[in-house]
Amino acid sequence: MTLFSLVAQRVSTDGWIVIAGSLCAIAAALPGCFLVLRRLSMLGDAISHAVLPGLAVAFLVSGSRDSTSMFVGAVLVGLLTALLTELIRRYGNVDEGASMGVVFTSLFALGLLLIVQAADHVDLDPSCVLYGSIEQLLPPPFDSWTILGAAVPRVVVMLAIVATVNLLLIVLLYKEFKIAAFDSSLATTSGIRSGVLHYLLMAMVAVTAVASFETVGNILVVAMFVVPPATALLLTDRLGRMLLLAPLLGVVSAVVGHTSAIALPRAFGMPSVSTAGMMAVAAGILFTLAAMFSPRHGVVVRNVRRLILSQQILGEDILGTLYRAAEINSSATLTTAELGEKLLATPRAIWLSQLLGRWRGFLRHTPRGLQLTETGASHASDLVRSHRLWEQYLDEQAGVASERLHASAERLEHYTDLALRRQLDEQTSTQSTDPHGREIPPERQN
């Protein structure tokens, strides 16, 4: 008794469902990455819909649910979809989306028609085609193959084979797929047959779609093709990492999907719901989370970053404004209302900024308004020095018109550090006033 059979015998029905779902997710996510990158996602959808007539023809020809003929028929029709779409697009000058729409709906209609004709001979439930029926497939006694002395469900074996083949193809042809995905003309000039690669990818998509139609159904396999790769694309900008992340995210969706399909309805006193559907929903939730919180591209992250930056800039602007007021009258104060008017900021933004400024010890609250503390004044002097050095530089070296100096310097002052100030000082004349005639504060001594 091998270790494998020991493990395999202890896998429960739920275990097999999760394994089948995960394998399906892995098999689909690998070619899916290239579909998403090459903007062919909807071709995945088209192929998986069009698989139906292939299955129907195989039923009619062989008269049984023989998996080999089903497989071959469906894969052939899948490839035919890609081929017809391309032909109509090229020779008919039809927009890609439209030509896809024409091809797959026609093939789907043909499939439905054929199934009706075959309905007397074979039993094929179309809702199983659409949703998949992983739950009905796997409870024992499942249709199984014996591998290494253990009974493994046929679906799991098939998906494992497809996933392995997809993985092998992508590992072996990684460089070729990469070049063809990002620069197909470069691929062609480097002697890579990008047409062959395209149809190889389509074949992978078709095989995967057929292999998973029993598990997740032909529409939900689109979720496995597109959603995890798109999520991965939000999380990383590198192809290698994307190819690792996408299957991983797919597996997480499968596990979370099945768990919640059982656990969630039970919490409301309901029996379990469609696992394949929940897998798609879980993948969708992961995508939404990534779209919100991805470190680089997340919407929330980007907005928070922008908010922090604008707060920082406003805080510095408050310091600069108070410094300039103090230049005229050393005991000058400004109320928050006055600051808001000068800096075109909302009262709430000013209130938040001055709170932060006081917390950091830059600002002091006096009965007449806000005033700079000593540390605040020295920070403000850096800023104002940067500002005026920039004005001097832009005037002398870049020949910017005098009325436009302030606006440019106002933007640049926030990104100017000590080293840049030194450089600016070196490149400008030794004059100690800026072009508007105001004194440039000296560099702090510490």
Place this chain on the structure above:
Amino acid sequence: MATLGHAATMPVVAADSPSTVRLVDPSQTIDWGRLVLLRDYNTRVVVLGTCFLGVGAGVVGSFTLLRKRALTADALSHATLPGIALAFIIATLAGGDGKQLSLLLLGAATTGTLGVLSILAIRRTTHIKEDAALGIVLSVFFGAGAVLMTLIPKLPRGNAAGLEGFIYGKTASMLDSDAQLIAGVSIMCLVACLLLGKELRLLCFDQAYASAAGFSVTLLDVLLMTMVVAITIVGLQAVGLVLVIALLVTPPAAARFWTEQLSGMTIIAGLIGGASGTVGSLVSAAFPRLPSGPMIVLVAAAMFAFSAMAGAKRGIIWRILRRSQVNSRIALEHLLRGVYEIAEQNQATPIQDAATSLATLVRHRSWTTRQLRQVIRRAQRKGFVRWSADDKVQLTSIGLREAARLTRQHRLWELYLVNYAEVATARVDRGADDIEHVLEASTIDRLEELLETHRPTMVPASPHHIDPLTNEHGTTQ
């Protein structure tokens, strides 16, 4: 209020409705007259309903096709499933009739719209491209729908039978009120397209100009999408959620082959859509084993295939014919110029007497002997060349005039390129070779003016060295 009937023509769902499979008695003959004249009330309702649906979908689909949003309908129709299921569940839990059509359609419209909005949100806020956004919305919403559908049979009093009709369609059991709803929505869409034709045209062809001219692109897009949602929703129960996409995509794509005019395209798309609906449902009424949803789509697909081949403007057959005509004219012109230029090189004999052997001509251009023989046969039929006694090609007098004219055009263009475009002499032959066939008389006049060669019969000398393939032995000097 209309309720969803239980009867489905699709024996596919026979699992829970075995009685609906209409078995055909082979001895029963079809009364075609009765069928085509729509004497049967049920057939009349179905045919009218699908016809209106086809017309409305064809017209609305024309705009989405030109806006390159053909597949949005795909995502949208899949996104209606959770709405249908949710409406059913809520209605059932509230104690009402879950199959109330208006409620189900409201649910479908809600999640369908939500799906379209999600696509827009993904496209605006992330760098995920349109196609992936469509795929994500389509599959995730459909997944949610699948989850909700599995809940329905487990509800108290929940009976999902009839809901499959939304996925696969159930045309044959269309009720009077369903057909009225479809007709109403289609007519509303037609009126909207008619009233806003100019604005929608701008939206499709020049979005930037539309917004500069003061039209709200967002508002127009929303309007277009609303029409797509409306057509999809009413089409759902007629042909099902996968096949309704076909009605929005296929007729407009077919119409595109017939015309280059937007108004013409919408009319033709409407006609093709209406015809598909009518013919498809009629055929299905005649042969009960052919379900109407797929039949309508297959008729539309057949019309698409026919249009793609024979369409007057962009049909593949005409395009191939036109191209082969141009190609054969170009080959003929090449032959005449070739014979002329070779004869010109051989200064011993005057051009009209010079004859060129086939072997020399084959070497002159990149053509095979077979192609050359074909061209010569054509030229012979037109009376431009004849075979001389020693089996050589010789120009006739009209052939000579034509050849001189062509060579002159070619050289005028070469001279123009050399003198005005400053193209190196060694490279002008190629440039002139492409354009000599399409030069118009007025262009030739301009060239003559520019180059000051006012002698219409004179062929100017070639500005470049003509490769001396005239050498009978084929050796280059």
